[in-house]
Amino acid sequence: MSLELSPEVKYGLNFFHPAMMWILLALSLYAAYLGLQVQRTRNAQGEEKKELIKGKYTIKHHQIGSIILALMVAGSIGGMAVTYINNGKLFVGPHLLAGLGMTGLIAFSASLSPFMQKGANWARATHILLNFGILGLFIWQAFSGVEIVLRIISKA
Incomplete structure (x- = not known):
C-alpha cells in the first residue's frame, strides 16, 4: 500500500503553512494589543479602571495567547513536515532556525503565566520582553x- 500524495496535493500543501502563519501573525498583533490593554487596566484608577475591567482583556489575552501557542507549535511542525514531504529533506537556514527559536521562546513565555497570576513582576517583564522579541522575529x-x-511558485 502506497501513501504517496498526488503532485497537486503536495503543491497545495506548500501554501497551508504560510497562510496559517499570516493568520497567526495577525492574532499575535491582536494579543499584543490585548496585553497592552491589560497593562492599562492594571495601572488605571477609579472610573477608568471600572470601564477597562468591563473589556475582560486579561481573559481575552490569556485565551488568544493559548490559541497562538497551539497554532505556533502546530504550524512549526506542519511547515517542517510539508517541506520534508515535498523535498525529502529540511532546508536548514535562517527561516527554519528562527521559526524553531520562536517556537521555543513562545513556550517559555507561556510558562510564565502561573507566576504572573501570582503577581511576579519579573515574570511579567520577561513575558513582555520575550513576546515583543518573538513579534519582531515573526514579522521578519x-x-x-x-x-x-x-x-515555490516560480518552480511550478
Missing part, C-alpha cells in the same frame, strides 16, 4: 516566508 519570518513561497 513573514517576509522571508513570502520569498520562499515566491520561489
